Amino acid sequence: MRRILVRGGWALAALLAAIAMGLAVWEPLVARPANAPLPRAYDTRIVRDLYGVPHIFGTSDADIAYGIAYAHAEDDFATLQQVVAMTRGRFGAMVGADGAGVDFALHFTGARETVARDYDKQPADVRALLDGYAAGLNRYADQHPDEVALKNLFPVDGRDIATGFVLRSPFFFGLDAVLGALAKDGPLPRETAGAKPDVDSPPALAPGAPEPRASTENGSNAFAVAPKRSADGFTRLVSNSHQPWRGPVAWYELVVHSKAGWDFAGATFPGA
Numbered sequence: 001m002r003r004i005l006v007r008g009g010w011a012l013a014a015l016l017a018a019i020a021m022g023l024a025v026w027e028p029l030v031a032r033p034a035n036a037p038l039p040r041a042y043d044t045r046i047v048r049d050l051y052g053v054p055h056i057f058g059t060s061d062a063d064i065a066y067g068i069a070y071a072h073a074e075d076d077f078a079t080l081q082q083v084v085a086m087t088r089g090r091f092g093a094m095v096g097a098d099g100a101g102v103d104f105a106l107h108f109t110g111a112r113e114t115v116a117r118d119y120d121k122q123p124a125d126v127r128a129l130l131d132g133y134a135a136g137l138n139r140y141a142d143q144h145p146d147e148v149a150l151k152n153l154f155p156v157d158g159r160d161i162a163t164g165f166v167l168r169s170p171f172f173f174g175l176d177a178v179l180g181a182l183a184k185d186g187p188l189p190r191e192t193a194g195a196k197p198d199v200d201s202p203p204a205l206a207p208g209a210p211e212p213r214a215s216t217e218n219g220s221n222a223f224a225v226a227p228k229r230s231a232d233g234f235t236r237l238v239s240n241s242h243q244p245w246r247g248p249v250a251w252y253e254l255v256v257h258s259k260a261g262w263d264f265a266g267a268t269f270p271g272a
Contacts, residue, residue: 036138036155037131042066055255061125062132064258069136072252072270080137081149083248083271084156087112087163094150105179111167115159122162130158133271164271168249 043059044067054071058064073080085091089106091099106112119127134156141147141154148154177189222239230236244250251267 035157037135037157040135042132042135044070046071053253053255055257057257059259060128061258061260061262062128064256064262065129065132066136066139068254068256068268069133070140071254073137073140076252076270077140077144077147078149079246079248079250079270081153083164084137084153084160085150086167086248087160087271088153090150090153101179101183105171105175106163106167108179109167109170109175111163112159114166115162119159119162127158130161133161134158161271168269171249 042063044063045057046067047055047057049055052075054067054075056064056067056071058067069080082091082094085094085099086102086106089103089112091102093099138155174189180186181188220239220241222237224238225236227233227235241251248270250270252270253267255265257263
């Protein structure tokens with residue numbers, strides 16, 4: 001009996017290994033890339049400063065979007081591919097079990113279905129931005145096929161880029177905590193905005209030791225300078241959202257200058 005059980009165990013292990021190998025081969029075969037945006041010329045110039053930060057110049061805002069994607073791919077194509085895989089439900093195929101949860105979230109939120117329903121309702125200039133970004137990624141992938149991590153991941157289109165926005169936005173509002181609690185059959189996290197501040201009688205400012213904060217509290221901070229309070233009359237918004245150093249929600253620094261009026265210095269997310 002023991003010999004039979006041992007043989008059965010080996011047979012089961014062999015079967016599971018065969019299934020895993022089959023899935024590894026089958027997944028890229030059934031995955032389908034998007035239709036690339038219609039070909040067009042992009043007037044884009046990328047210049048890097050002494051720190052390696054890309055300064056992107058273009059005639060139109062779509063030209064800028066193209067340049068952002070290409071410059072970012074030069075610096076971190078691996079992370080951009082992760083974002084694309086997330087929008088296709090293929091993150092698990094790329095990184096394993098950790099990515100399967102993101103693939104579940106994609107289907108749970110209906111991100112692709114939302115984009116399929118509403119994409120054509122967006123203004124033409126918005127869709128041009130998304131298509132320009134997709135074209136920049138496709139150009140880099142075409143020029144560096146050895147860096148592409150999954151078969152049939154490219155080309156991408158504007159809908160893929162939009163899906164990245166729809167998928168990731170809910171996580172900034174705590175969706176990951178809710179999904180984690182549901183997966184563990186645990187209590188859902190409680191949310192509260194705290195007590196309403198008394199703006200009519202603010203407390204007097206006085207020096208003192210900072211009060212300890214609960215470990216569950218986290219967040220971001222920002223400050224703005226109005227034109228009348230700045231020396232040159234410009235508005236400034238400075239923020240620190242406490243993002244990770246790496247990954248799909250890590251900041252990427254850049255400067256853009258569009259003849260259409262898009263002048264910006266700051267940071268963006270991969271795939272955004």
